[in-house]
Amino acid sequence: MTPFPPPRITARLPALLPALLPALVLAGCGTLGTDPGSAPVALVVVGEDGAATARVITTKQACPPLLVDGRAMPMRVRVPHSSIPARPGQPHTPPSTAVLTCEAPIANGSMRASVNGRQLPVPNAEPARIVVIGDTGCRLKGREIQDCNDPQAFPFAQVVASAAAFKPDLVVHVGDYHYREDPCPAGRAGCAGSPYGYGYDAWAADFFTPAGKLFAAAPWVLARGNHENCTRAGQGWWRWLDPRPFQAGRDCDNPANDAVGEHSDPYAVPLGGGAQLIVFDTANTNWKGLPKTDPRRAVYADTVRKVELLARGAKYNIAVDHHPLFAFGANRNAATGEVTLFGGDQGLLDAFGDVEPGYLPPSIHMLLSGHVHLWEQVSFASAHPTQFVAGFSGSAEDTAPLPAMPPPGKTPAPGAIVEHMSSWIDGFGFMTMERSGPEGWWVVVWDRDGRERNRCTVKGSKSRCEVAQVR
Known part of the structure; x- marks a missing residue:
């Protein structure tokens, strides 16, 4: 870019x-x-x-x-x-x-x-x-x-x-x-x-x-x-x-009413210029996975069908939810110090994968999520949307580091081939987005004091950042 x-x-x-x-x-x-x-x-x-x-x-x-x-x-x-x-x-x-x-x-x-x-x-x-x-x-x-x-x-x-x-x-x-x-x-x-x-x-x-x-x-x-x-x-x-x-x-x-209280249908928010947000509720997923007998699996499969229908309403679609599908988190073993990576929410991958081979419709270009307490960007050589994680604005931060690139063969979701990745660990702040064209965005990462820490370009479903690991 x-x-x-x-x-x-x-x-x-x-x-x-x-x-x-x-x-x-x-x-x-x-x-x-x-x-x-x-x-x-x-x-x-x-x-x-x-x-x-x-x-x-x-x-x-x-x-x-x-x-x-x-x-x-x-x-x-x-x-x-x-x-x-x-x-x-x-x-x-x-x-x-x-x-x-x-x-x-x-x-x-x-x-x-x-x-x-x-x-x-x-x-x-x-x-x-x-x-x-x-x-x-x-x-x-x-x-x-x-x-x-x-x-x-x-x-x-x-x-x-x-x-x-x-x-x-x-x-x-x-x-x-x-x-x-x-x-x-x-x-x-x-x-x-x-x-x-x-x-x-x-x-x-x-x-x-x-x-x-x-x-x-x-x-x-x-988003919920x-x-x-x-x-x-x-x-x-x-x-x-x-x-x-x-x-x-x-x-x-x-x-007794939690079956309806735990879920709501997705909706779209127009952004003008042929772009829109599509917000969907993932509050009740299970990161360990959803077996086919779990009624939540059918509920979330229905969610992704409705996301696909909403995505027909714009040329450029940014999905918004809480749980990342295409990002990494990291855990550190307290005894050994060893860091292990984990990928996207398994419950959503199970349910969405029943409907979409790529988990989200190809008409989704970007996914904005939180849940993991850090800032992260991942872009793919495969046909998956670029993922941004902005879970870094107040709650106690994750401190286990992410690599500049994942080890060979490591992926946040089956079939997703990482091409570019960037992260900021143990830093509080916010992210901004500004339009750079019909399918383009400038993304800037700011710390709590309003100092710029990273900037990224987005074109279509691909993104790339200037700094791989913000220090």
């Missing part, structure tokens, strides 16, 4: 940050303050066919009006004022703040929108600048404890501030928003006082509070992660983030 000039924001972002970053971090941290009821959360969620919905989460008893282009529109109640109820047999839902969730559509072509005097971003039919983040929450589970009170250990608010300075037109989150499942161990100052469980308080600390500056910057496309399945934080997912209308029974409240 030929070298490309830097995207126009690339030269400006580091210069802007010294002046902006302190204020941005404070603003991002202060959306709700320590009291989750001190101010409402307001964001714009993008769903099927690019439909944008203003969503407000508030401790008030009534929905505020939405003002669009000077005209007041009533917001409807999505979920009445309530706390997350405890699921039968689930011990991790201590009492939490009750909130009201409201929503109203923002029509494409709208120029201005606001709630209670707070400006909301309006949808852009052809977003030129896209931010990609993922795996953003602070891990409190079992022996895996992150110091949520330390911005060096949990830098999501700083990542958000730097990403907001990029001035995106769209934010794509590739899943896993909620990580505070267990209480902070006694005597550990780094996370002392952190809310935990699956109620709103833990969600606010993990996601809604630190994400505030990006909520104000651009509408969001939200395995942390948002029904046995974990699925109740919050359906109430606050899923783009479709809320349905009682498809809310993860009752385990």
